Amino acid sequence: MEKDFIVRTKNVDFFYGAFRALSDVTVDFEKNKVTALIGPSGCGKSTLLRLLNRMNDLIDGTRVEGEILLEGRNIYAPDVDPVEIRQRIGMVFQKPNPFPKSIYNNITYAPKLSGIVDSEEIEALVEESLRQAVLWDEVKDILTKSAMTLSGGQQQRLCIARALAMKPDVILMDEPSSALDPISTAKIEELIDTLKKHYTIIIVTHNMQQAARISEYTGFFYLGKLIEFNATEKIFTNPDVKQTEDYITGRFG
């Protein structure tokens, strides 16, 4: 069967001012799969992730070369609205960052602005998103409480629910569990596993076991270059490139 790639990058270079953070990155992300990005600190994983939903637009003095395609359309073409791209490609950050609003309003904030007005539809959306993020049972009775009162792990799942409420096609996660305890981490991994039925997930992680457990594909980055991209099983058992093996076995990085 022909593979369905939802996001592809073609020969992408990226510059922070004069500093080249990514060189010639070409990678295809398969639809409804989990792809992990690994590599030592500073190798450009977050940079690539933030390129995929144009979050790097926020940083002055940056420059992209090459193409990044979402279902065949270059998202950096001049006629593309980054807002529309970000509605289709959601993002979860390393540190949970809920808004200082109620749990309920954290979820409804973006969908309401995107034009959903029907109150029943909104309520259904809140429950659905929170269920998908495995948070519903914990918060269903305190929806009007401030999101700031939740624990870190709950806040992160709220942030995932908040992203899901926009019904994106792709979800980018930048070390989503690195600030969390093992139990919260396990919950996040579980929910990633269920999410991939409906979403394409691209996740940056420093945790090798996590990459091995949850992803179908893994890309190894080093100094702004994609060194190896392969099926996760292959990467972790029999990588093609020596550098990958060194990194995975902890010989450097």
Place this chain on the structure above:
Amino acid sequence: MRSRYFKQRLFFGAVRLSALVITLALLGILAYILAHGFRAITWEFLTQSPTDSMTKGGIMPAIVGTLYLTVGAILVALPLGVVSAIFLTEYAKQGALSRIIRVGVNCLAGVPSVVFGLFGLGFFVVFLKFGSSILAGALTLGILILPTIIGAAEEALKAVPQTFREASLALGVSKWNTIFRIVLPSALPGILTGAILGVGRAAGETAPIMFTAAAFFTAVLPKSIFDEVMALPYHIYVLATAGTHIEETRPLQYGTVLVLIALVLGIDLIAIIMRSMFRRNKRW
């Protein structure tokens, strides 16, 4: 360890002392004004117009005038200041343009208030033909307090965590909505603080309204924004320097000062209450 502890004690002691001195000085001034002015404060004083060439009667027109001017100045300066601050912090690239604007704003803050008065006279009163009026005075005062408000609003906007902006934008919310629904509400307490400072300044200034809005004497209240008004600071100035009965009217002068201070503190209090109400559900 012991010596460090001692130094700390010393330092805190010095901090306490200076706080005490400031508080005492403030209380001293207040007590002085209170002692000299409280006898003048009567119901008639607050609710009637001056009589007998302003040696008797009340100061009601001046109270009303100052309220109009102050509220008018805030109505002018708050939206303008907040929009400018939004432009500077959220839109302008940190380049030459925003630097020039910032320098301009800082210069504006250092300009003596009488210059604003002359500008108001030349531009609003004469050129735009507003005449000496609430409108001209409020606009002049508004420009006077603009730097205060821009500065406070900028600080408040910058204090909003960048992660809030990122979180909102990453959800596919437009920059405009991100600013108005996330950033601005979070910055509101700080912006209100700026407004408080501005109010205090606007209510107390004499020079900017002298040529643009303040009447020496009117027994009637203004009917439109194109009418002249009496104003408390100008009234004090007139009583204390320009009258023929300067000594006789001393109690009235102190009474007027007392009312002005009470008015400013009252407006401040409203803003402080509003601010704490906003703050209660904005913890991060």
